[in-house]
Amino acid sequence: xxxxxxxxxxxxxxxxxxxxxxxxxxSLTWLFKETGSxxxxxxxxxxxxxxxxxxSYKTKVLSLRGIRYFFLSVGALIMVFPFxxxxxxxxxxxxxxxLFPPSMLPKNWRNFNNFVVAFQTAPFARYFLNSVATCLSxxxxxxxxxxxxxxxxxxxKFPGRDVLFSLLLSMMMVPFEMLVITNYTTIVKVGxxxxxxxxxxxxxxxxxxxxxxxxxxxxxxxxxxxxxRVDGCTNWRYLWKIMVPIARPSLxxxxxxxxxxxxxxxxxxxxxxxKDINRTLPFGLYTFTTEVGANNxxxxxxxxxxxxxxxxxxxxxxxQIVSGVSRGGIKG
Amino acid sequence: xxQKLPAPTFRKRPQRxxxxxxxxxxxxxxxxxxxxxxxxxxxxxxxxxxxxxKANVSIDILHTKALADIKPILQxxxxxxxxxxxxxxxSSKKRGLKTVVGDMFASGSTTEEIYLAVEQAVxxxxxxxxxxxxxxxxxxxxxxxxxxxxxxxxxEETEALDNLCLAKxxxxxxxxxxxxxQMYYHIALIAIGxxxxxxxxxxFGIWLFAPHKTKIKTAELLEPIDYLLPFFVGVFIFTLxxxxxxVIMSFQERYRLDGSFQxxxxxxxxxxxxxxxxxxxxxTQGLRNTFLYVIMTxxxxxxxxxxxxxxxxxxxxxxxxxxxxYFLPMVTSVTAVGLxxxxxxxxxxxxxxxxxxxxxxxxxxxxxxxxxxxTVLVVFGIWNSLPFTIILLLSGLQNIDESYYTVAKVxxxxxxxxxxxxxxxxxxxxxGLVLTINSISAFKVFTDVTVLFNGSPGPAFNMYxxxxxxxxxxxxxLELGRAAAAAIILFVxxxxxxxLQRYIQRKWNYTT
Numbered sequence: 001x002x003x004x005x006x007x008x009x010x011x012x013x014x015x016x017x018x019x020x021x022x023x024x025x026x027s028l029t030w031l032f033k034e035t036g037s038x039x040x041x042x043x044x045x046x047x048x049x050x051x052x053x054x055x056s057y058k059t060k061v062l063s064l065r066g067i068r069y070f071f072l073s074v075g076a077l078i079m080v081f082p083f084x085x086x087x088x089x090x091x092x093x094x095x096x097x098x099l100f101p102p103s104m105l106p107k108n109w110r111n112f113n114n115f116v117v118a119f120q121t122a123p124f125a126r127y128f129l130n131s132v133a134t135c136l137s138x139x140x141x142x143x144x145x146x147x148x149x150x151x152x153x154x155x156x157k158f159p160g161r162d163v164l165f166s167l168l169l170s171m172m173m174v175p176f177e178m179l180v181i182t183n184y185t186t187i188v189k190v191g192x193x194x195x196x197x198x199x200x201x202x203x204x205x206x207x208x209x210x211x212x213x214x215x216x217x218x219x220x221x222x223x224x225x226x227x228x229r230v231d232g233c234t235n236w237r238y239l240w241k242i243m244v245p246i247a248r249p250s251l252x253x254x255x256x257x258x259x260x261x262x263x264x265x266x267x268x269x270x271x272x273x274x275k276d277i278n279r280t281l282p283f284g285l286y287t288f289t290t291e292v293g294a295n296n297x298x299x300x301x302x303x304x305x306x307x308x309x310x311x312x313x314x315x316x317x318x319x320q321i322v323s324g325v326s327r328g329g330i331k332g
Numbered sequence: 333x334x335q336k337l338p339a340p341t342f343r344k345r346p347q348r349x350x351x352x353x354x355x356x357x358x359x360x361x362x363x364x365x366x367x368x369x370x371x372x373x374x375x376x377x378x379x380x381x382x383x384x385x386k387a388n389v390s391i392d393i394l395h396t397k398a399l400a401d402i403k404p405i406l407q408x409x410x411x412x413x414x415x416x417x418x419x420x421x422x423s424s425k426k427r428g429l430k431t432v433v434g435d436m437f438a439s440g441s442t443t444e445e446i447y448l449a450v451e452q453a454v455x456x457x458x459x460x461x462x463x464x465x466x467x468x469x470x471x472x473x474x475x476x477x478x479x480x481x482x483x484x485x486x487x488e489e490t491e492a493l494d495n496l497c498l499a500k501x502x503x504x505x506x507x508x509x510x511x512x513x514q515m516y517y518h519i520a521l522i523a524i525g526x527x528x529x530x531x532x533x534x535x536f537g538i539w540l541f542a543p544h545k546t547k548i549k550t551a552e553l554l555e556p557i558d559y560l561l562p563f564f565v566g567v568f569i570f571t572l573x574x575x576x577x578x579v580i581m582s583f584q585e586r587y588r589l590d591g592s593f594q595x596x597x598x599x600x601x602x603x604x605x606x607x608x609x610x611x612x613x614x615x616t617q618g619l620r621n622t623f624l625y626v627i628m629t630x631x632x633x634x635x636x637x638x639x640x641x642x643x644x645x646x647x648x649x650x651x652x653x654x655x656x657x658y659f660l661p662m663v664t665s666v667t668a669v670g671l672x673x674x675x676x677x678x679x680x681x682x683x684x685x686x687x688x689x690x691x692x693x694x695x696x697x698x699x700x701x702x703x704x705x706x707t708v709l710v711v712f713g714i715w716n717s718l719p720f721t722i723i724l725l726l727s728g729l730q731n732i733d734e735s736y737y738t739v740a741k742v743x744x745x746x747x748x749x750x751x752x753x754x755x756x757x758x759x760x761x762x763x764g765l766v767l768t769i770n771s772i773s774a775f776k777v778f779t780d781v782t783v784l785f786n787g788s789p790g791p792a793f794n795m796y797x798x799x800x801x802x803x804x805x806x807x808x809x810l811e812l813g814r815a816a817a818a819a820i821i822l823f824v825x826x827x828x829x830x831x832l833q834r835y836i837q838r839k840w841n842y843t844t
Contacts (some may be wrong), residue, residue: 101686136788182574205566
């Protein structure tokens with residue numbers, strides 16, 4: 001294979017590298033100090049000149065790769081910027097918040113005052129407890145019912161099984177926003193509104209997760225089941241000793257998706273909860289905004305507290321969450 | 333030397349079926365008994381309620397109505413000077429008389445006695461203001477009419493009491509009443525308890541009398557039910573029943589939270605679609621906004637996500653870092669993140685205006701200027717749905733067989749050509765899937781609006797979405813019937829997209 005244009009010049013390489021460095025430094029200073037648009041522009045021009053002087057195959061590949069990394073980094077910065085801004089703003093004083101243009105870093109990173117004030121103004125510890133309680137119990141119960149139902153739909157034989165299952169699947173496309181109306185009246189009529197139970201009970205069984213888990217159970221060879229049965233294993237023991245351990249990845253997926261949905265749910269608590277002490281974190285945070293009004297630094301501190309557990313969970317279980325989302329095909 | 337093996341011992345399998353049957357009998361008896369007890373005690377409570385309601389009706393008729401209607405009768409016979417005294421007498425006696433009537437009622441006095449007491453009190457009132465003689469005179473003249481009136485009143489009372497049946501008391505119960513659910517659903521509870529008990533007896537009968545084979549067979553039939561029951565309890569109450577109920581509710585005109593409605597018909601749909609003539613119709617506005625939102629966010633998200641997923645799919649250093657940053661918005665609460673975006677979009681001190689100022693734009697009040705409401709919502713929506721879209725597209729890319737690329741490279745195809753001719757066609761099913769899923773979830777946009785605009789639909793009520801409309805009808809106006817109608821219209825749109833999604837998924841499964 002013939003490589004076109006073997007032109008290599010030291011001058012070109014130097015201009016190229018210097019241009020990149022200049023552009024990077026320029027863009028950074030531009031962001032932080034709002035001077036530096038000139039170095040940035042000059043840097044870009046220098047990169048172009050360097051490329052023109054030195055367009056060997058290698059530089060071309062390298063610069064393509066560079067462009068790729070550049071775009072990805074810019075995208076990543078935009079995606080992560082709100083979190084950065086949340087973190088930074090949480091440590092600013094209210095005087096710093098009301099600067100324009102805003103400063104990119106807080107003056108004092110050890111300014112935990114906002115957190116203290118936020119926790120004093122609203123019972124965030126209580127919200128946190130409520131969130132944890134609803135999340136744990138609804139995820140626990142849902143997982144239990146899901147495992148049982150998925151097993152029945154995949155291994156047990158009973159008349160009308162497949163008809164029943166396809167009926168369930170057709171119910172899956174009804175959006176929760178439609179069910180919410182009747183569920184609201186049910187909860188009110190049973191007298192559970194404004195209690196934690198109202199947040200747990202409607203979410204004790206999920207057709208969607210059953211569907212995912214059943215599909216996984218079906219993919220486990222049926223021979224395994226029958227050989228276990230022949231050896232005198234009951235259905236119950238087979239389910240918990242053999243099937244569940246095999247299906248652990250799927251179970252983890254379900255639990256993670258469910259926990260995320262439960263932790264972040266907003267509309268349902270907004271409907272059924274009134275009292276301060278029964279609020280969950282997202283809802284409590286939302287009402288907190290009306291309480292503190294324009295004190296955005298407090299809001300940012302509180303938001304950080306709400307977001308942190310999920311970020312930590314994500315950092316530890318990124319692969320499972322990502323594979324779960326891609327397999328499940330639902331929005332978290 | 334031959335060692336004799338011990339004879340293999342088998343557990344007696346059939347016993348297991350028998351045990352299952354026995355456990356079911358006991359559990360069903362207990363559960364059925366409990367539910368039946370709840371239903372019966374609910375009925376008991378309701379009957380108590382009815383007694384109270386009956387007493388209230390009687391007291392109301394004998395006190396309020398008697399006092400109000402005795403006046404015109406007496407006025408016919410009294411002259412002007414007594415008329416004003418009559419007013420005073422009645423209004424002065426009103427309050428004290430109610431407790432007297434209540435006490436008399438509680439101690440078991442007859443209706444006539446109570447009525448006479450009321451009448452007597454009125455005349456006492458007159459006498460204390462004029463003199464005994466004129467009061468007596470008035471009473472004597474009006475005697476006949478008063479007697480007639482009393483008879484009429486007694487009849488009215490018995491009619492009202494006859495009218496008051498258990499069903500009416502049940503309907504008029506307040507939701508806040510203690511034990512409301514137990515009273516309101518007592519019939520259903522009794523029925524369920526009865527059915528369970530009947531079933532338990534049936535199983536008990538089998539356990540006692542049926543041949544062994546039938547017992548085992550029944551136990552085997554019971555097993556799937558056990559596994560499905562906990563799941564189906566939730567599905568029935570919170571998925572199946574609501575679907576049916578919401579359809580019915582949408583035809584109950586002005587169905588409200590307390591269960592009252594004004595007849596059957598299409599009134600809810602009419603209201604939702606036409607609104608009140610002369611005022612702005614928030615549903616059509618919401619529909620327009622929702623469609624606009626879907627049309628703007630979904631394609632932009634998809635295009636951006638295809639590019640990013642393509643770049644992420646290449647061999648990459650720090651790919652874990654990139655993935656983490658790109659996927660982070662997916663796990664975090666929209667509420668918390670929405671607050672940051674509000675701060676970013678802030679008109680006075682927001683960073684977005686600061687950045688735009690570098691390019692010489694004048695500051696924009698993003699959140700309060702109605703021209704930019706949709707832009708803000710769309711930007712936030714795109715940022716929010718990008719991670720999910722990237723993940724799906726990335727897994728779609730990874731499913732493409734490597735050999736296609738190898739062959740194309742061997743044949744000397746350029747990167748752009750490979751992307752256009754191999755990546756995009758093979759990714760098409762995933763793109764279709766992503767488009768439909770994103771559209772469905774974009775149709776349901778609610779939290780974003782609520783959080784970004786601080787609990788109101790836009791700065792000038794200009795950012796209603798369909799779900800926001802449903803929410804407002806439900807929570808703030810308590811018009812559940814109208815909310816149901818709006819929800820069903822929303823469902824029609826979602827249904828179309830779901831069908832599309834199923835079609836794509838089926839095709840996809842077929843090709844790979």
